[in-house]
Amino acid sequence: MNFREITDIFRDNDNFLILTHKSPDGDTLGTGFALCYFLRDMGKKANVVNSDSFPQRYAFMYEDYQPQEFDPEYVIAVDIADPQLIGSSLAQFQQPGTVDLCIDHHVSNKEFAKLTYVDANASASALIMYQLFKYTGREISDLTAKCLYTGIATDTGCFKYENTTPQAHIACAELMAYNIDFAAVNRKMFDVKSRARLAVEQAVTSKMEYFFGGQCSMIVLTTRMIEECGVDPAEFDGLASIPLQVEGVKIGITVKQRHENVYKISVRTTEDTDASEFCRRFGGGGHIRASGCEIHGDLETVKAKLLEGVRELGFDD
Numbered sequence: 001m002n003f004r005e006i007t008d009i010f011r012d013n014d015n016f017l018i019l020t021h022k023s024p025d026g027d028t029l030g031t032g033f034a035l036c037y038f039l040r041d042m043g044k045k046a047n048v049v050n051s052d053s054f055p056q057r058y059a060f061m062y063e064d065y066q067p068q069e070f071d072p073e074y075v076i077a078v079d080i081a082d083p084q085l086i087g088s089s090l091a092q093f094q095q096p097g098t099v100d101l102c103i104d105h106h107v108s109n110k111e112f113a114k115l116t117y118v119d120a121n122a123s124a125s126a127l128i129m130y131q132l133f134k135y136t137g138r139e140i141s142d143l144t145a146k147c148l149y150t151g152i153a154t155d156t157g158c159f160k161y162e163n164t165t166p167q168a169h170i171a172c173a174e175l176m177a178y179n180i181d182f183a184a185v186n187r188k189m190f191d192v193k194s195r196a197r198l199a200v201e202q203a204v205t206s207k208m209e210y211f212f213g214g215q216c217s218m219i220v221l222t223t224r225m226i227e228e229c230g231v232d233p234a235e236f237d238g239l240a241s242i243p244l245q246v247e248g249v250k251i252g253i254t255v256k257q258r259h260e261n262v263y264k265i266s267v268r269t270t271e272d273t274d275a276s277e278f279c280r281r282f283g284g285g286g287h288i289r290a291s292g293c294e295i296h297g298d299l300e301t302v303k304a305k306l307l308e309g310v311r312e313l314g315f316d317d
C-alpha cells in the first residue's frame with residue numbers, strides 16, 4: 001500500500017483509535033500522539049491507547065491530551081510488529097480482523113492488520129509518519145513536530161545507531177525549524193536518569209557476566225532487583241545497550257524477568273551478528289542490531305539456552 005491510500009483512509013473515516021505497543025517507548029508514543037494530533041487538526045476524532053499507562057518521562061508529548069468520547073470506527077496500530085505487543089489490557093485487538101491498519105518499520109512485522117504499511121528502511125515509525133504528513137501537504141503543529149522528533153531521536157539512540165539514515169537527519173533538521181525545544185527533549189531522553197535508574201545500572205553492571213572470550217556479555221535483571229531499586233518500568237529504556245558498551249563485546253544480552261519463569265530477552269549486536277536472526281530461534285525478532293524475544297523457564301535454563309544459541313552463531317571460546 002502507498003501514502004495515497006493512507007491519505008484516503010484519513011479522509012474517508014472518522015473516530016480513529018490509535019494503538020501503541022506495550023511497555024511504550026518514544027517512537028510508538030511519538031508516532032501515536034503525532035497521528036492523533038494530526039487527525040484532530042483535520043477535524044477527526046482520535047484517541048491514543050496503550051495496554052500500560054503512559055510513562056511520566058514522555059509527559060511532554062501528552063500533558064495537554066484529553067481522550068475524546070466516541071465509538072472507535074477505524075483502528076490504527078503504530079510501531080507494532082506483532083499482535084502480542086498490543087498487550088493484555090487491549091487483548092481484544094489481538095484478535096484477527098480487529099486492527100484496520102498498521103504503520104510500522106520492523107522488518108519482522110507479522111502483517112496482522114487488515115492493511116499494513118511497513119518501511120523496514122525507516123529508522124523509526126515516526127519517520128514514516130513525518131513523510132506521510134509531508135505527502136498530505138497539510139500543516140503540522142509544533143507539538144506534532146515535537147512528537148515526531150522524539151520518535152526519531154529515541155529510535156536512533158540520538159542519531160548514533162546504525163539505523164540512522166540521511167532521511168532521519170533530514171526529517172529532524174526540518175522538524176527543528178518548528179518551535180520545539182529539541183535540546184530539552186534530548187536531555188530528558190538521553191542524559192537525565194532517576195536515582196533508581198542509576199541504582200539499577202549499578203546492580204546489573206556489577207554482576208555482568210562475560211562468555212566466549214569476552215565476545216558475549218550478559219546482564220540479568222530480576223523482579224526482586226527491580227523492587228529493591230524501586231525503579232519505574234518505563235525507566236528501563238536503553239538498559240539493553242549496556243552489555244554492548246564493553247570493549248570487545250559483539251553480542252550483548254539483557255535478561256529481564258517478567259514473572260516467575262518468564263524472561264524478556266533483549267539482544268544488541270555489532271557488525272557481523274544478526275540480532276534478529278538470533279531472536280527468531282526463540283520466537284522473537286526485531287532489527288538486525290537490536291532484537292528481542294521471550295523465553296520461559298528458570299533463570300539458569302534460560303541462560304543456558306541463550307548461550308547455546310550464541311554458540312550456534314559460530315562463537316567459541
Ligand SMILES: [Mn+2]
Pocket residue numbers: 027028079105124125155
Ligand atoms: Mn520504533
